Amino acid sequence: MKNAIALLIVAAFVSAQTSRSVWDGVYTPGQARQGAALYANECASCHGTALTGGESAPPLTGGEFFSNWDGLTLGDLFERIRTTMPADHPGKLTREQDADVLAFVLSVNRFPEGKIELDHRTEVLKQIRLEATKPDGTQK
Amino acid sequence: MHQSEMNGQDALRCAVFAGLAFLAMVPVWAQQPSTKNGDWPAYTGDIHGSRYSPLDQINASNFNQLEVAWRFKTDALGPRPEYKLEGTPLMVKGVIYVTAGTRRSVIALDAKTGELMWVYSLREGNRAAIAPRQLSGRGVSYWSDGKGDDRVIFVTTGYRLIALNAHTGQPIPGFGKNGMIDLKEGMVTGTGQQIDLETGEAGLHSTPLIVKDTVIVGSSFKEGMTVVTHNNTKGLVRAFDARSGKLLWTFNTIPRPGEFGGETWENGSWATNGNTGVWTQLTVDEELGLVYLPVESPTSDFYGGDRPGDNLFGESLVCVDLKTGKRKWHFQIVHHPIWDYDLSSAPILADINVGGKAIKAVALPSKEAFLYVFNRVTGEPVWPIEERPVPQSDVPGEKTAPTQPFPTKPPAYARNYLKIPDDLIDFTPELRAQAKDAAARYKTGPMFLPPVVGNPDGYLGALNLGNASGGTNWPGAGYDPETHIVYAQAHQSALFPISLRTPPSGFSDIRYVMGRNDTEFRVSEGPGFGSAADAPQRKPTPAPAATAAQPATGPLIVQGLSIVKPPYAVISAISLDRGEIQWQVPYGETPDAVRNHPALKGRDIPNTGQPGSVGLVVTKTLVILGDSQNTTTPSHPRGAMLRAYDKATGKEVGAVYMPAPQSGSPMTYMVDGKQYIVVAVSGGAYSGEYIAYSLPSQN
Numbered sequence: 001m002k003n004a005i006a007l008l009i010v011a012a013f014v015s016a017q018t019s020r021s022v023w024d025g026v027y028t029p030g031q032a033r034q035g036a037a038l039y040a041n042e043c044a045s046c047h048g049t050a051l052t053g054g055e056s057a058p059p060l061t062g063g064e065f066f067s068n069w070d071g072l073t074l075g076d077l078f079e080r081i082r083t084t085m086p087a088d089h090p091g092k093l094t095r096e097q098d099a100d101v102l103a104f105v106l107s108v109n110r111f112p113e114g115k116i117e118l119d120h121r122t123e124v125l126k127q128i129r130l131e132a133t134k135p136d137g138t139q140k
Numbered sequence: 141m142h143q144s145e146m147n148g149q150d151a152l153r154c155a156v157f158a159g160l161a162f163l164a165m166v167p168v169w170a171q172q173p174s175t176k177n178g179d180w181p182a183y184t185g186d187i188h189g190s191r192y193s194p195l196d197q198i199n200a201s202n203f204n205q206l207e208v209a210w211r212f213k214t215d216a217l218g219p220r221p222e223y224k225l226e227g228t229p230l231m232v233k234g235v236i237y238v239t240a241g242t243r244r245s246v247i248a249l250d251a252k253t254g255e256l257m258w259v260y261s262l263r264e265g266n267r268a269a270i271a272p273r274q275l276s277g278r279g280v281s282y283w284s285d286g287k288g289d290d291r292v293i294f295v296t297t298g299y300r301l302i303a304l305n306a307h308t309g310q311p312i313p314g315f316g317k318n319g320m321i322d323l324k325e326g327m328v329t330g331t332g333q334q335i336d337l338e339t340g341e342a343g344l345h346s347t348p349l350i351v352k353d354t355v356i357v358g359s360s361f362k363e364g365m366t367v368v369t370h371n372n373t374k375g376l377v378r379a380f381d382a383r384s385g386k387l388l389w390t391f392n393t394i395p396r397p398g399e400f401g402g403e404t405w406e407n408g409s410w411a412t413n414g415n416t417g418v419w420t421q422l423t424v425d426e427e428l429g430l431v432y433l434p435v436e437s438p439t440s441d442f443y444g445g446d447r448p449g450d451n452l453f454g455e456s457l458v459c460v461d462l463k464t465g466k467r468k469w470h471f472q473i474v475h476h477p478i479w480d481y482d483l484s485s486a487p488i489l490a491d492i493n494v495g496g497k498a499i500k501a502v503a504l505p506s507k508e509a510f511l512y513v514f515n516r517v518t519g520e521p522v523w524p525i526e527e528r529p530v531p532q533s534d535v536p537g538e539k540t541a542p543t544q545p546f547p548t549k550p551p552a553y554a555r556n557y558l559k560i561p562d563d564l565i566d567f568t569p570e571l572r573a574q575a576k577d578a579a580a581r582y583k584t585g586p587m588f589l590p591p592v593v594g595n596p597d598g599y600l601g602a603l604n605l606g607n608a609s610g611g612t613n614w615p616g617a618g619y620d621p622e623t624h625i626v627y628a629q630a631h632q633s634a635l636f637p638i639s640l641r642t643p644p645s646g647f648s649d650i651r652y653v654m655g656r657n658d659t660e661f662r663v664s665e666g667p668g669f670g671s672a673a674d675a676p677q678r679k680p681t682p683a684p685a686a687t688a689a690q691p692a693t694g695p696l697i698v699q700g701l702s703i704v705k706p707p708y709a710v711i712s713a714i715s716l717d718r719g720e721i722q723w724q725v726p727y728g729e730t731p732d733a734v735r736n737h738p739a740l741k742g743r744d745i746p747n748t749g750q751p752g753s754v755g756l757v758v759t760k761t762l763v764i765l766g767d768s769q770n771t772t773t774p775s776h777p778r779g780a781m782l783r784a785y786d787k788a789t790g791k792e793v794g795a796v797y798m799p800a801p802q803s804g805s806p807m808t809y810m811v812d813g814k815q816y817i818v819v820a821v822s823g824g825a826y827s828g829e830y831i832a833y834s835l836p837s838q839n
Contacts, residue, residue, distance in 0.1 A: 045662040050695060054664065056363065058823075062697050063733025064751065067769035068824030070732060071778045076825040083220055090220060133736055 021129040022074065025114025027103035032113070035104025038097055042086045051108050057087070060105050066132040074118070075126030078102055082122075095120035172284060173232045178810030180231045181282050183347040184616065185757075185807065189423040189486035191618035193808045196760035197815035202835055203762070203784040203794025209816055209834040210254030214276070215827050217241020217259070224803060225820040225828025226345075227279040228755070231809035236818070237292050237306065239276045240828065243268075244297045244345075246280055248309060251811045254832060258309030262320075264298035267338050271297045272362040273419070276828070277345035278614075278804070282306065283355070283382045291315075291382070293355055295344045299323045301357055301380065316385035323357065326390065327373050331411045341373045346614075349422040349431070351462065353382045356431060358418030364441035364480070365654040365664040368647065372414030372439045377422070379465060389465030393418065393435050393453045400467055401452030409447040415439040416454045420614055421486035425500070425516060429462040432502055432516070434483030441480040441608075442591045442638050443652040445537030450475045455483060457504050457512070459519060469519030473504070473512060475541035478533075478591060479607040479638070481507050485616035492624045492716040494522060503619070503716060507611035508587070509554035509630050510547045511714055523549035523719050533590035535640060537651050544588050549719030553712040554630035556606045557587045558704065565698065565705050567740055575703035578696055579603065582637050594639025594656045600695065601637030601656075605704075610634030615755025615805045618763065619716075620787065626714045627763045627787070629727050631753045633704040635696050700733055706748030711756075711763065713790060723790035727754075728767045728783070735773075755805025757817070763787055766802025766819055782806070782819060782833070796833060800826030 020026065040049070046057035053059030058068070069077055082098045084090050093101070099120040107113065119125055173179035175186060175193040184191050198206065215221040218241040229238035229249075235257065236249040245261035268274070280294040283303075290306035301323050303315035311319020327335045327342045335342060341361050349356040356379045361372060375393040380386060393416040395401040402410060416438045424431045438447055438454040455474040460467055474481045485505040492501050502516035513522040527543040555563060564575040582603035583592055594601045610631045617628035640652035644661050647653075655661055696703050707726035715722050726749030734740065734748050752768025767780035780802065781795040804820025814834050822828040 040660070045664060049659065049662070052695075052697065056664065062700055063702075063731045064769060066733055067731055067771065070770075071772060072825055080223070080825055084223060132732065 020127060021131045021135075022106055022111045023131065023134050024128075025112045026074070026116075026128055027106055027114060027118040028116065029107070029113050031100050031103040031117045032107035035100035035102065035107075038093065038101050039104050042093065043101065046087060051105065061109050065109075069130050070132040072130050073126045074102065074128040074130055075122045075124075077130060078125045079122055099125075172286070173282070179233070180229070180807045180809045182230065182350070183228055183279050183281070183421055184423070184486050187349060187351055187424050187426065188489035189421065189616065189619070190488060190621060190758070191616070191756065191805070192620055192758045194760050195808055195810055195815045197810065198759070198808070198817065198835060199761050200784065200786060200793035203796065205835055206794075206796040206817070206833040207836055209832040211832065212240075212247075212249060212254050212256075212830045213827070214240035214829065217245040217247070217261070217276075218243040221827035222275055223822050223824070223827055224275050225822040225830070226804040227276055227820050227830070228805045228807050229818050229830065230280060230282050231807070231811070231818075232282050232290075232306070234811050235306070237282065238279050238830065239294060240830070241276055244276045246292060246294055246304060246309065248292075248306070251809065251816065252814075254830075260304055260309040260311075262296050262298075262300070262302065264296060264300075267298035268296070270339065271299065271343040272341055273297070273343040273345035273360050275345070277347075278421075279347045281348045281350045281355070283350050283353075285383075293348055293350065293382070295323065295348065295357060297343065299343045301348065301355070301385070303382075303385065314384060321380065321385050323359075323378075326378070326387075327359065327376070329371055329373055329414060335373050344419065346419060346421050349424055350382060351424045351426050351431075354388060354462065355380045355382050356422055356424070358420075358422065358433070360417040360419030360436070361415050363664050364415060364437060364439055366643070366648075366662070367440040367650055367653065370414070370439045370446040370650045371412045374414045375417035375435070377418050377433055377460075377465070391433065391458070391460050391465045391467070393433075393458070394438070395452060401470075404450040404452040405447060406449040409449065413439050413447045413451075416451075419482070420484055421616065423487045423489055423502075424462060425489055426462070428500070428517060430468060430516065431460050431462050432487040432489075433458040433460060434485065434487055434504065436482035437477045437480055440650055440653065442478055442654055443535070443538065443640055443650060444476055444478045445535070445539070445651055447476075448539050450541060451477065455481055457483060457487060457502070457514070459502075459516065471512070471514060471519055471521070471525075471545075473506065473508075473545060474588075475544060476539070478538070478540070479588065479604060480636075481607050484611075484613045488617065488619045488626060489516060490619055490621070490624060490626070490716050492522075494717055494719070501716060503626055505612040505617040505626070505628050507606050507608075507613060509552045509556045509606060509611040509632065511550050511553060511626060511628070512547055513550070513716060513719070521547070523547065530588040531585055531590055535591060535593055535652065538590070540590050550714050550721060553628055553714055553721055553724065554606070554611060554632035554710050556611065556632075557589070558584055558603055558605050558635065560584050563705050565701060565703055567701075567743065567745065571698055571701065571739065574698040578698055578703050581695065591638035591640050593641065593652070594637075596656075596658055601639035603635060603637050605635050606632070607638075608634070608636040609753065610636070613753035615753060618756050618758040620758055623787075624716045625722060625787070626716060627711065627756060627758055628714065629709060629711050629754055629756055629765060631709045631751055633702050633706070633708040633751050635702075635704060637696070699737070699739055701737065702751070706734075708749045708751040709753075709768075710749065711765070711785065711790065713763075713787070725785065725790040725792075727765075728769070729771060729773070729781070731769050732771050735771075752801075754802050757806045757808055758787070759808060761787055762793070764806055764808075764817060766798055766806065766821070768801050770801060770824065780821070782817070798831065800824065800829070803828070
């Protein structure tokens, strides 16, 4: 019985931890602007100025992008960026800069802005779900 | 001695002796491992490009029962994980051999369990970090003398040819220098200037072709869209002795003065241009002694003003003599190439029967979605290939070829240009109208629409389809030698607008590179460039000043959907006896972005298929290939599916779950009576993994 209660508590905790999604305003406009500049310098040559991808890199918007990331967390996407990007110098950017780029990607994909900056800690970002579909059914 | 007078023992002795005598008469190379024995001894199964295995334990009746037999995660094979695992393993005598990881290690695995038996890697430092073809590559090749000297041969990221002992993973001392050959030696620019062995541009990520005792290796270079010079390294193909590594012959894909085709480089432009590598798989007819080379574009991909003429052997299928490397015949698929229609796929050797006449043919799948079919002895097209007038360039300095070759049979097996408005999305009148508006910003027209100097007041670019990344790309197609049918997956929604701009001062000696003069100049790097194990890890840099955010959607996407009408990609069965498409079905299943789109709610949308280029494996009864995208559907959780199609009809007869999209072409083999299918998966958040499937064990 004790074990069952403990499990319920853990389950509730996990649920609370992942209750936020990209639709809840998880970045600021200023952060996205910083990210835009970083993106232009570090990412656009492969992913395209409009994030539509190219021969050498996948798009960061549209169906193909969401097929890779819909249902995962911002932490998953952040870790992919942090550990492998920019492709020619992985690890070049700081965690804060990676979070700025991620904020920019969210803004281009028209996820709502918020008042608090996107965190740069992976474990915190893992609590934010990346969902293509808005709770009211709107599709990216 | 009469047979009737032999006793049992005599008969057995006699039979053994006769068997040994027969084996002694059969050339050693003929005793090599084969798909007929359940092996998968070459990248395409055999050296004919077929991707065919006659195995049939896994079939339509049981495909859905497949289980994961073993899996091999490749993260530890380099300092960081790889997300673009493209290898197809070999399986010989119970052992898997393949490349993997950001350092392009070679691994040997127990084919029944996936247990790691040995691993080999070479630390090449900056040479690999700046290589034009990075990451783990497509795999390895296998050679055996039939007496226990068994070798695994591959090309490193830094362009070295290495022979390993297949049993230990150790370099073969007698091959080249301590088991390796520096392939950059002999690579030249200009009129013959040796490239720098450390920084010179050359590499390869396809697998060597091994036939008898000969190893044949191609060459490749960086992305050709924003080149720093038209005088890039020159492509070539070389053959080496499999035992010693001795160079046997070289075929120059840019002919030198006096060589056949030299006049197709007008104004002596052979001397100041490069590329024309051979970066995809080669094939060979070992009996005829003929090798088939699919050659890529010359420098640069989209501007040829510095190389007037047809530019042989750019974008040509070239047949050379196996022993000498001398040209026997060629066919140029695109004259004066400026569309990046690299010959992307392994040529397929096919013994066919057309109108009662037996023909030894070679069929070339292509980005153009044409299957070019030739008599492989003479080079004569099996069905006429017509030279037809094509649009001409108005870019200053460019001189387009007046005509291009168009096969009359088989018909194109996928869309290869955008027909306005027929090929535009038509789910709703609103989407069609938006797609028309989006397309109107670009120059559109038939195939071979030349690049334009794009500008926001005119055309943003020339809208081509299939040239850079569509049609049948590097994974190639497959072929059933019993039914004479080619099976090809083709991406038919890969729009590629080509716009040229002048490069920034001091960047290049070429007049035009890809881009637009009204936008900031960007260098286009190749797939995976800079991702090699030894790529420099720079310190963080301060953030530059903020600039305005980018547009919310791409110019060729409306409401999150491609402007191109589905199916986004197709699988086709093409009869080489009749030159006809036998069946064609959408590839994969409808992407989430379409199925869940609010504008399409309540509409009955037939399967749209998925965009992307993937490879396949052909078995006795099935064509097997995996999805290029993750989907989440009522029938399966988030992931991709490895699908089986009935070879005869194209009907999907089974699907098994993969945790991530297929990123390397599948293969199949049998060990101890059990058939396996192995496929490389990766992408998005999922790092590279080889997954083996087999049927559940019977109690």
